[in-house]
Amino acid sequence: MSANQQPNEENDTNGQARSAKDGAEQKARKACINCRRQKMKCIIEGSDSCRRCRRSGLPCIFVPRANAATLPDSVAGFTDADFKTDVLRRLRILEDSLGISMPDIASSQSTSLDDGGLPHGEEFPAEFSSLGALWEAAEVLQSSAPSSVPRSVWHKGTIKDLWLSFHDRMPGLHFMPRKQMFSAPQPLLLASILYCSSLRGPPELEWIAPHYFAVLCNAIAQLCIPCSEISTVPSDSEEWAFQTILGIVIAGLLTEATVRETGLWISIAYRLLMEYCPAHIDETSREWRKLFSGVQIIDLEHASLHLSCPVIPIESPLPGLQTSHRDQLYRLSRMMHTGLTHFTGRGLPTIWSHFTDQVSATANMTNKYTAIDAAVIRDWARQLDEWLVEFSAESEGSEQDLRVVFRQYVLHRLVVLSIYHPARGCDPWSNSITPQEQHELLLSARATIKLHLHDYSIWSNFDLVMITWAALIVVQGIEGGAGESDESSLANVRTPGSADLQQTSYQDFALGTHMDQSWQIFDQSSLHQMMFSDWAAQEQTLRYTLN
Structure with a gap:
């Protein structure tokens, strides 16, 4: 073999080797x-x-x-x-x-709450050390939160401020007046408090509320996912269940009407209540009876705004949750449950449908107002009047108790009238409505607005929706004839000036005027004290607000 042939042979050898390697690689890769x-x-x-x-x-x-x-x-x-x-x-x-993002497992396992760079295992600063259990719950929420939630919401300073401000500033619940304190909150309760504090707190925190709402909704959904960290029941199952149900109740107070899934949340809360409520309740136990009343009230308020049938029974199947039939909230819940059940499914326009423009102006024309309907609605009104008289007297003069009783009366009275008028075939937005027909409705709506001006403890969504509904009724009544045959006329309602309001003062609707009272279903004196005595001096404030 000549010297000139040797490089060619080496090239052939190398080429064969490369071909063999490439072939093996292609065979290995395949695709x-x-x-x-x-x-x-x-x-x-x-x-x-x-x-x-x-x-x-x-x-x-x-x-x-x-x-x-x-x-x-x-x-x-x-x-x-x-x-x-x-x-x-x-x-x-x-x-x-x-749109179904789950938590970023890789990142959640390697990072802790965004507190300025504190990783797991290091000591907290002095200002955070007393809230150690709070961070454990927050880390569970962060690990399960959607990826769209920014890391800024997990800053320890923000969480601490929202947590403390809720306990400092938020009023007690009307079904649970004594504030509940939790040194070791469960994740879902913390999610509700963070959302509530950011939504009802200082204006500069409103931007963060939608992110905490996403965290809250995700946390409630995690309850329905087997083996998720939020649905896993710890050894102290009773405390876990109580806090989780309370978290759902607080969430419901903030989402009534506006979030239809609130009804599903209520069902989850009731299921947990039936499963984890202890058989024997004493003075050392959590307030399970009041918590059951809270679930009932959220259910009834949500059903009132959507005119749907309540899902929580009036009588609890568990003996430990049953309460006296003389109890204030039991009496109110029972009459509301009976009335809503009777008028559900009749095709009547709901209160919330007027805000979403999903109601037809002729929706109530297909319903026939029967003698049974009249008996049910008048009995409903009579019981509500009797409830006001009885529990106003039993409040022993406490300003807070009186305010709560009167607030519930005024709001539920407007609910009853909002069902009564459509059921009887009356359209409040029509030009044909007569003064006799609208008198009692306008009186209740005005009382609801005045309630808002004087009751600073109002914060639940049901209360705010009813006050807004009352304002629409008052504006429509003052405008007089602005309503047309369709709901789009609400957009054309002119806000009245102060001169208009002076001409249409409360005295124009004074009780005892000569008119046909066949439309009235409530006791004429029920609103007298509120409308014409101690709050009369602040009537100008109402006028200024409406103007």
Whole structure:
């Protein structure tokens, strides 16, 4: 063999070796995962990726066949952890696109709450050390929160301020007047408090409320996911259940009417109540009876705004939750439950439908007002009047107790009239409505607005929706004839000036005027004290507000 032939032989040898290596690599690669799933030919460009993955911006992962001769370097160096991370990353892209994002497991396991760089295991600053259990609940919420929630909401200073301000500033619940204090909150209760404090707190925190609302909704949904961290019941199941139910109740107070899923939340709360309420309740137990009343009230208020049938029974099937039939909230709940059940499913326009423009002006024309309807509605009104008289006298002069009783009376009175008028075929937005027909409705609506001006403890969504509803009724009544045959006329209602209000003062609606009182169903003196005595001096404030 000549010297001139030796390089060619070496080249042939090297070429054969490269061909063998390339063949083994191609045999090992066969096709990347993406091409294999799509049953497409995998065209390799370079040593890192195929043409399809490069164009799609996806990682090109080659899985060797079982009989592969060799493993390519890109596969041999691809560890199991890398593969899992990549799969989770691609899954996150799909979930974000579909709006069903789950928590970023990789990042949640490696980072703690955004508190300025405190990782797990290090000591908290002195200002945070007393709230150690709070951070545990917050970390559970953060690990399960949607990826769309910004990290800024998990800043420890923000969480601490919202948590403390809720206990300092928020009034007691009317079904649970004594404030409940929790040194170790459960995640769902914390989510409700963070949302409530940001929504009803200082204006500069309103921007963060939608993010906490997303956290809250996700936390409630996690209750229905088996083995999720939020649905996992700890050893102290009674305390966990009480706090979780209370969290749902607070969430319901903030979302009545506006979030239809509130009804589903109420059902979850009732199921937890039936499962975890202890058989024997004494003075050392949590206030389970009052918590049951709270679930009932949220259910009734939500049903009132949507005119739907309540789902929580009046009588609890558990003896430990039963209360006296003379109890104030039991009496109110019973009459509301009976009335709502009777008028549900009649096709009547609901209070909330007027805000969403989903009601037809002729929706109530197909209903026939029967003698049974008249008996039910008048008995409802009579019981509500008797309830006011009885529990106003039993409040022993306490200003707070009197305010709560009168607030419930005024709001529920307006609910009854909002059902009564459509059921009888009266359209409050029509030009044909007579003074006799609208007298009692306008009187109740004005009382509701005055209630808002003098009761600073109002914060639940039911109260605010009813006050807004009352304002629409008053404006429509003052405008006089602005209503047309369709609901779009509300957009054309002119806000009256102070001169108009002076001409249409409360004295114009004084009780005892000569008119047909066949439309009236309530005791004429029920609102007298509020409308014409101690609050009369602040009537000008009302006029200014409406103007």
